[in-house]
Amino acid sequence: MSAISANNPDSDSDSGDDALLEMLGLPTLSLSTEIDISAPSHSETSCVISPSLDPSSLLLEYESKGIIKLPLHVPRKLLNAATLQTTFSAHPLKTYETINSQKHLTRCEKFVDLKSSSDDTVPWSSIISSLEEISSAVLKKPQHIFKEKLNYKPPKGKGFAPHLDGPSLAITGQGEEGSFATIMLSIDPMNIANGCLEVSRGNWNSSNKISTVQVDENGNPDREGRPGEIHSEVAEGLEWEYLECEAGEAYMFSSLLPHKSGTNKSQFQRRAIFITLSDEDGREEYYRKMEEKRRVFKPNLEEEWLKSVPK
Numbered sequence: 486m487s488a489i490s491a492n493n494p495d496s497d498s499d500s501g502d503d504a505l506l507e508m509l510g511l512p513t514l515s516l517s518t519e520i521d522i523s524a525p526s527h528s529e530t531s532c533v534i535s536p537s538l539d540p541s542s543l544l545l546e547y548e549s550k551g552i553i554k555l556p557l558h559v560p561r562k563l564l565n566a567a568t569l570q571t572t573f574s575a576h577p578l579k580t581y582e583t584i585n586s587q588k589h590l591t592r593c594e595k596f597v598d599l600k601s602s603s604d605d606t607v608p609w610s611s612i613i614s615s616l617e618e619i620s621s622a623v624l625k626k627p628q629h630i631f632k633e634k635l636n637y638k639p640p641k642g643k644g645f646a647p648h649l650d651g652p653s654l655a656i657t658g659q660g661e662e663g664s665f666a667t668i669m670l671s672i673d674p675m676n677i678a679n680g681c682l683e684v685s686r687g688n689w690n691s692s693n694k695i696s697t698v699q700v701d702e703n704g705n706p707d708r709e710g711r712p713g714e715i716h717s718e719v720a721e722g723l724e725w726e727y728l729e730c731e732a733g734e735a736y737m738f739s740s741l742l743p744h745k746s747g748t749n750k751s752q753f754q755r756r757a758i759f760i761t762l763s764d765e766d767g768r769e770e771y772y773r774k775m776e777e778k779r780r781v782f783k784p785n786l787e788e789e790w791l792k793s794v795p796k
Protein backbone atom coordinates (compact mmCIF):
# COMPACT_ATOMS: atom_id res chain seq x y z
CA MET A 486 0.00 0.00 0.00
CA SER A 487 1.38 3.43 -0.89
CA ALA A 488 0.83 5.91 1.85
CA ILE A 489 1.81 9.42 2.80
CA SER A 490 2.45 9.56 6.50
CA ALA A 491 2.17 12.79 8.46
CA ASN A 492 3.46 12.48 12.00
CA ASN A 493 2.67 15.42 14.13
CA PRO A 494 3.49 14.90 17.81
CA ASP A 495 2.12 18.35 18.66
CA SER A 496 -1.29 17.82 17.19
CA ASP A 497 -4.18 17.56 19.56
CA SER A 498 -7.04 15.23 18.71
CA ASP A 499 -10.48 16.35 19.83
CA SER A 500 -14.08 15.72 18.79
CA GLY A 501 -14.15 18.92 16.72
CA ASP A 502 -11.24 17.63 14.60
CA ASP A 503 -12.93 14.26 14.22
CA ALA A 504 -16.16 15.88 13.11
CA LEU A 505 -14.28 18.03 10.60
CA LEU A 506 -12.53 14.98 9.14
CA GLU A 507 -15.85 13.16 9.07
CA MET A 508 -17.39 16.01 7.11
CA LEU A 509 -14.48 16.05 4.65
CA GLY A 510 -14.55 12.28 4.29
CA LEU A 511 -10.91 11.98 5.31
CA PRO A 512 -9.42 9.15 7.39
CA THR A 513 -9.85 9.35 11.16
CA LEU A 514 -7.49 11.63 12.99
CA SER A 515 -4.72 10.10 15.03
CA LEU A 516 -1.21 11.25 15.94
CA SER A 517 -0.06 9.45 12.79
CA THR A 518 -2.42 10.35 9.97
CA GLU A 519 -2.10 8.09 6.95
CA ILE A 520 -3.54 9.11 3.63
CA ASP A 521 -4.01 6.14 1.36
CA ILE A 522 -3.09 6.95 -2.24
CA SER A 523 -3.28 3.41 -3.57
CA ALA A 524 -5.86 2.54 -6.23
CA PRO A 525 -9.16 1.74 -4.49
CA SER A 526 -10.01 -1.96 -4.33
CA HIS A 527 -13.21 -3.38 -5.82
CA SER A 528 -14.86 -3.57 -2.37
CA GLU A 529 -14.24 0.18 -1.93
CA THR A 530 -15.79 1.14 -5.27
CA SER A 531 -18.79 -1.18 -5.51
CA CYS A 532 -22.03 -1.19 -3.58
CA VAL A 533 -22.94 -4.50 -1.99
CA ILE A 534 -26.51 -5.75 -1.70
CA SER A 535 -26.72 -7.99 1.35
CA PRO A 536 -27.15 -11.70 0.51
CA SER A 537 -29.85 -11.77 3.19
CA LEU A 538 -32.08 -9.50 1.04
CA ASP A 539 -35.64 -10.78 1.31
CA PRO A 540 -37.58 -8.79 -1.32
CA SER A 541 -41.02 -10.13 -0.37
CA SER A 542 -40.86 -9.14 3.30
CA LEU A 543 -39.33 -5.76 2.38
CA LEU A 544 -42.17 -5.14 -0.08
CA LEU A 545 -44.75 -5.96 2.61
CA GLU A 546 -43.07 -3.52 4.99
CA TYR A 547 -42.75 -0.86 2.26
CA GLU A 548 -46.47 -1.16 1.45
CA SER A 549 -47.58 -1.01 5.07
CA LYS A 550 -45.15 1.67 6.35
CA GLY A 551 -44.23 3.67 3.23
CA ILE A 552 -40.51 3.46 4.07
CA ILE A 553 -37.90 0.71 4.54
CA LYS A 554 -34.23 0.48 5.34
CA LEU A 555 -32.41 -1.20 2.45
CA PRO A 556 -29.78 -3.90 3.09
CA LEU A 557 -27.23 -2.08 0.95
CA HIS A 558 -23.64 -1.18 1.73
CA VAL A 559 -22.34 1.89 -0.11
CA PRO A 560 -18.58 2.22 0.45
CA ARG A 561 -17.55 5.48 2.03
CA LYS A 562 -14.90 6.12 -0.64
CA LEU A 563 -17.43 5.73 -3.42
CA LEU A 564 -19.96 8.02 -1.74
CA ASN A 565 -17.30 10.66 -1.11
CA ALA A 566 -15.97 10.46 -4.68
CA ALA A 567 -19.47 10.84 -6.14
CA THR A 568 -20.30 13.71 -3.77
CA LEU A 569 -17.08 15.61 -4.49
CA GLN A 570 -17.46 15.13 -8.23
CA THR A 571 -20.95 16.65 -8.09
CA THR A 572 -20.10 19.47 -5.69
CA PHE A 573 -17.26 20.73 -7.86
CA SER A 574 -18.87 20.12 -11.24
CA ALA A 575 -20.19 23.10 -13.17
CA HIS A 576 -23.02 21.10 -14.74
CA PRO A 577 -25.70 20.37 -12.15
CA LEU A 578 -28.59 22.69 -11.39
CA LYS A 579 -27.47 24.39 -8.20
CA THR A 580 -29.55 26.05 -5.48
CA TYR A 581 -28.19 28.36 -2.80
CA GLU A 582 -29.38 29.76 0.51
CA THR A 583 -28.14 32.97 2.10
CA ILE A 584 -27.29 32.55 5.77
CA ASN A 585 -25.79 35.45 7.73
CA SER A 586 -25.13 37.29 4.42
CA GLN A 587 -23.17 34.33 3.03
CA LYS A 588 -24.27 32.28 0.05
CA HIS A 589 -24.26 28.51 0.70
CA LEU A 590 -24.80 25.69 -1.78
CA THR A 591 -27.88 23.78 -0.62
CA ARG A 592 -28.74 21.55 -3.55
CA CYS A 593 -27.33 20.01 -6.74
CA GLU A 594 -29.75 18.39 -9.13
CA LYS A 595 -29.51 16.54 -12.45
CA PHE A 596 -25.89 15.44 -12.08
CA VAL A 597 -25.97 11.83 -13.23
CA ASP A 598 -24.60 11.37 -16.73
CA LEU A 599 -26.51 8.36 -18.01
CA LYS A 600 -24.33 8.15 -21.12
CA SER A 601 -21.42 7.08 -18.94
CA SER A 602 -23.50 4.61 -16.95
CA SER A 603 -21.45 1.64 -18.13
CA ASP A 604 -18.16 3.28 -17.12
CA ASP A 605 -16.86 1.80 -13.86
CA THR A 606 -14.63 4.81 -13.22
CA VAL A 607 -17.64 7.11 -12.87
CA PRO A 608 -18.73 6.84 -9.23
CA TRP A 609 -22.42 7.57 -9.86
CA SER A 610 -22.81 4.76 -12.39
CA SER A 611 -22.02 2.10 -9.80
CA ILE A 612 -24.31 3.67 -7.20
CA ILE A 613 -27.23 4.17 -9.59
CA SER A 614 -27.06 0.66 -11.02
CA SER A 615 -27.10 -0.81 -7.49
CA LEU A 616 -30.06 1.38 -6.52
CA GLU A 617 -31.94 0.37 -9.67
CA GLU A 618 -31.14 -3.29 -8.97
CA ILE A 619 -32.25 -3.32 -5.34
CA SER A 620 -35.42 -1.24 -5.93
CA SER A 621 -36.39 -3.46 -8.90
CA ALA A 622 -35.96 -6.56 -6.74
CA VAL A 623 -38.07 -5.17 -3.88
CA LEU A 624 -40.79 -3.55 -6.00
CA LYS A 625 -40.83 -6.52 -8.41
CA LYS A 626 -40.77 -4.22 -11.47
CA PRO A 627 -37.75 -2.79 -13.33
CA GLN A 628 -36.96 0.64 -11.88
CA HIS A 629 -35.12 3.45 -13.63
CA ILE A 630 -33.58 6.60 -12.24
CA PHE A 631 -36.10 9.45 -12.67
CA LYS A 632 -34.60 12.34 -10.75
CA GLU A 633 -31.63 12.98 -8.48
CA LYS A 634 -30.68 15.60 -5.93
CA LEU A 635 -27.95 16.09 -3.39
CA ASN A 636 -29.10 18.20 -0.46
CA TYR A 637 -26.50 20.06 1.61
CA LYS A 638 -27.88 21.49 4.81
CA PRO A 639 -25.32 23.96 6.16
CA PRO A 640 -25.30 25.01 9.83
CA LYS A 641 -28.45 27.15 10.32
CA GLY A 642 -29.67 25.91 6.90
CA LYS A 643 -33.42 25.77 6.80
CA GLY A 644 -35.52 22.62 6.87
CA PHE A 645 -38.33 21.39 4.66
CA ALA A 646 -42.04 21.99 5.43
CA PRO A 647 -44.23 18.88 5.60
CA HIS A 648 -44.81 17.61 2.06
CA LEU A 649 -45.32 14.70 -0.31
CA ASP A 650 -42.92 14.27 -3.24
CA GLY A 651 -45.55 12.70 -5.52
CA PRO A 652 -47.36 15.85 -6.71
CA SER A 653 -44.15 17.60 -7.81
CA LEU A 654 -42.72 14.42 -9.40
CA ALA A 655 -45.92 13.89 -11.41
CA ILE A 656 -46.14 17.53 -12.49
CA THR A 657 -44.79 16.83 -15.99
CA GLY A 658 -47.11 13.86 -16.62
CA GLN A 659 -44.44 11.13 -16.43
CA GLY A 660 -46.08 8.78 -13.91
CA GLU A 661 -48.77 8.91 -11.23
CA GLU A 662 -48.22 10.73 -7.91
CA GLY A 663 -47.93 7.45 -6.00
CA SER A 664 -45.80 5.58 -8.51
CA PHE A 665 -42.35 6.83 -7.49
CA ALA A 666 -39.93 5.54 -4.86
CA THR A 667 -37.02 7.59 -3.56
CA ILE A 668 -33.85 6.18 -2.05
CA MET A 669 -32.14 8.41 0.48
CA LEU A 670 -28.42 7.81 1.03
CA SER A 671 -27.02 9.61 4.03
CA ILE A 672 -23.55 11.03 3.41
CA ASP A 673 -23.20 12.36 6.94
CA PRO A 674 -24.83 11.00 10.09
CA MET A 675 -28.35 12.42 10.25
CA ASN A 676 -29.79 13.29 13.65
CA ILE A 677 -32.27 15.58 15.38
CA ALA A 678 -29.66 18.32 15.82
CA ASN A 679 -28.68 18.55 12.16
CA GLY A 680 -32.20 18.28 10.75
CA CYS A 681 -32.67 14.62 9.84
CA LEU A 682 -35.69 13.48 7.88
CA GLU A 683 -38.95 13.14 9.83
CA VAL A 684 -41.56 10.79 8.43
CA SER A 685 -45.15 9.82 9.04
CA ARG A 686 -45.18 6.08 8.40
CA GLY A 687 -48.30 4.43 7.00
CA ASN A 688 -49.93 2.53 4.21
CA TRP A 689 -50.30 5.61 2.04
CA ASN A 690 -51.97 4.98 -1.29
CA SER A 691 -54.12 6.74 -3.88
CA SER A 692 -57.29 6.29 -1.79
CA ASN A 693 -55.97 7.69 1.52
CA LYS A 694 -53.24 10.07 0.35
CA ILE A 695 -52.87 13.28 2.27
CA SER A 696 -54.32 16.33 0.54
CA THR A 697 -51.87 19.04 -0.41
CA VAL A 698 -52.05 22.80 -0.85
CA GLN A 699 -53.40 24.04 -4.19
CA VAL A 700 -50.63 25.92 -5.98
CA ASP A 701 -50.57 28.69 -8.53
CA GLU A 702 -49.79 26.86 -11.77
CA ASN A 703 -48.09 29.97 -13.14
CA GLY A 704 -45.93 30.38 -10.04
CA ASN A 705 -42.24 29.60 -9.73
CA PRO A 706 -41.98 25.81 -10.34
CA ASP A 707 -39.26 25.61 -7.66
CA ARG A 708 -41.14 27.64 -5.04
CA GLU A 709 -44.80 28.68 -4.72
CA GLY A 710 -45.68 26.89 -7.98
CA ARG A 711 -44.31 23.56 -6.72
CA PRO A 712 -47.10 21.24 -5.53
CA GLY A 713 -46.85 18.83 -2.57
CA GLU A 714 -46.96 20.98 0.57
CA ILE A 715 -49.24 19.57 3.28
CA HIS A 716 -51.72 21.96 4.97
CA SER A 717 -50.27 22.83 8.37
CA GLU A 718 -53.40 21.75 10.28
CA VAL A 719 -53.29 18.35 8.49
CA ALA A 720 -49.57 18.00 9.26
CA GLU A 721 -50.21 18.74 12.93
CA GLY A 722 -52.62 15.80 13.08
CA LEU A 723 -50.06 13.29 11.75
CA GLU A 724 -47.71 11.18 13.84
CA TRP A 725 -44.08 12.09 13.08
CA GLU A 726 -40.96 10.06 13.71
CA TYR A 727 -37.31 11.19 13.45
CA LEU A 728 -35.30 9.07 11.01
CA GLU A 729 -31.88 9.24 12.62
CA CYS A 730 -29.20 7.29 10.76
CA GLU A 731 -25.48 6.76 10.32
CA ALA A 732 -23.53 7.88 7.24
CA GLY A 733 -23.94 5.47 4.32
CA GLU A 734 -27.37 4.08 5.24
CA ALA A 735 -30.02 3.70 2.55
CA TYR A 736 -33.79 4.13 3.00
CA MET A 737 -36.43 3.79 0.31
CA PHE A 738 -39.70 5.71 0.70
CA SER A 739 -42.88 6.13 -1.29
CA SER A 740 -43.78 9.36 -3.07
CA LEU A 741 -46.94 9.48 -0.93
CA LEU A 742 -45.04 9.33 2.40
CA PRO A 743 -45.48 12.61 4.32
CA HIS A 744 -42.06 13.90 5.35
CA LYS A 745 -40.34 17.04 6.57
CA SER A 746 -37.10 18.10 8.25
CA GLY A 747 -35.86 20.77 10.62
CA THR A 748 -33.17 23.45 10.61
CA ASN A 749 -29.57 22.29 10.98
CA LYS A 750 -28.72 23.40 14.54
CA SER A 751 -25.32 21.66 14.54
CA GLN A 752 -21.97 23.17 13.59
CA PHE A 753 -21.45 21.01 10.51
CA GLN A 754 -23.22 20.56 7.22
CA ARG A 755 -25.54 17.59 6.75
CA ARG A 756 -25.61 16.03 3.28
CA ALA A 757 -27.92 13.43 1.80
CA ILE A 758 -28.57 12.09 -1.68
CA PHE A 759 -32.11 11.47 -2.89
CA ILE A 760 -32.46 9.28 -5.99
CA THR A 761 -36.01 8.94 -7.27
CA LEU A 762 -36.91 5.83 -9.25
CA SER A 763 -39.83 5.05 -11.50
CA ASP A 764 -41.02 2.10 -13.53
CA GLU A 765 -41.33 4.49 -16.48
CA ASP A 766 -38.20 5.72 -18.21
CA GLY A 767 -39.27 9.38 -17.95
CA ARG A 768 -36.18 11.20 -16.65
CA GLU A 769 -35.23 12.99 -19.84
CA GLU A 770 -38.79 14.13 -20.51
CA TYR A 771 -39.23 15.23 -16.87
CA TYR A 772 -36.12 17.44 -16.97
CA ARG A 773 -37.02 18.76 -20.43
CA LYS A 774 -40.49 19.82 -19.23
CA MET A 775 -39.13 21.30 -15.97
CA GLU A 776 -36.63 23.33 -17.97
CA GLU A 777 -39.49 24.60 -20.11
CA LYS A 778 -41.50 25.52 -16.97
CA ARG A 779 -38.52 27.41 -15.54
CA ARG A 780 -37.94 29.20 -18.85
CA VAL A 781 -41.60 30.19 -19.18
CA PHE A 782 -41.67 31.42 -15.58
CA LYS A 783 -38.70 33.82 -16.00
CA PRO A 784 -40.50 36.36 -18.24
CA ASN A 785 -43.23 36.58 -15.57
CA LEU A 786 -40.58 37.69 -13.09
CA GLU A 787 -39.49 40.40 -15.49
CA GLU A 788 -43.12 41.50 -15.96
CA GLU A 789 -43.58 41.72 -12.18
CA TRP A 790 -40.44 43.81 -11.89
CA LEU A 791 -41.49 46.11 -14.76
CA LYS A 792 -44.88 46.61 -13.09
CA SER A 793 -43.13 47.68 -9.90
CA VAL A 794 -40.92 50.30 -11.62
CA PRO A 795 -42.36 53.83 -11.12
CA LYS A 796 -43.50 55.27 -14.51
Ligand SMILES: O=C(O)CCC(=O)C(=O)O
Binds near residue numbers: 638
Ligand atom coordinates in the same frame (compact mmCIF):
# COMPACT_ATOMS: atom_id res chain seq x y z
O1 LIG B 1 -32.88 17.11 3.04
C1 LIG B 1 -33.86 17.14 3.81
O2 LIG B 1 -33.76 17.46 4.99
C2 LIG B 1 -35.24 16.80 3.30
C3 LIG B 1 -35.30 16.75 1.83
C4 LIG B 1 -36.65 16.71 1.23
O3 LIG B 1 -37.62 16.38 1.86
C5 LIG B 1 -36.78 17.07 -0.17
O4 LIG B 1 -35.78 17.47 -0.80
O5 LIG B 1 -37.91 16.97 -0.70
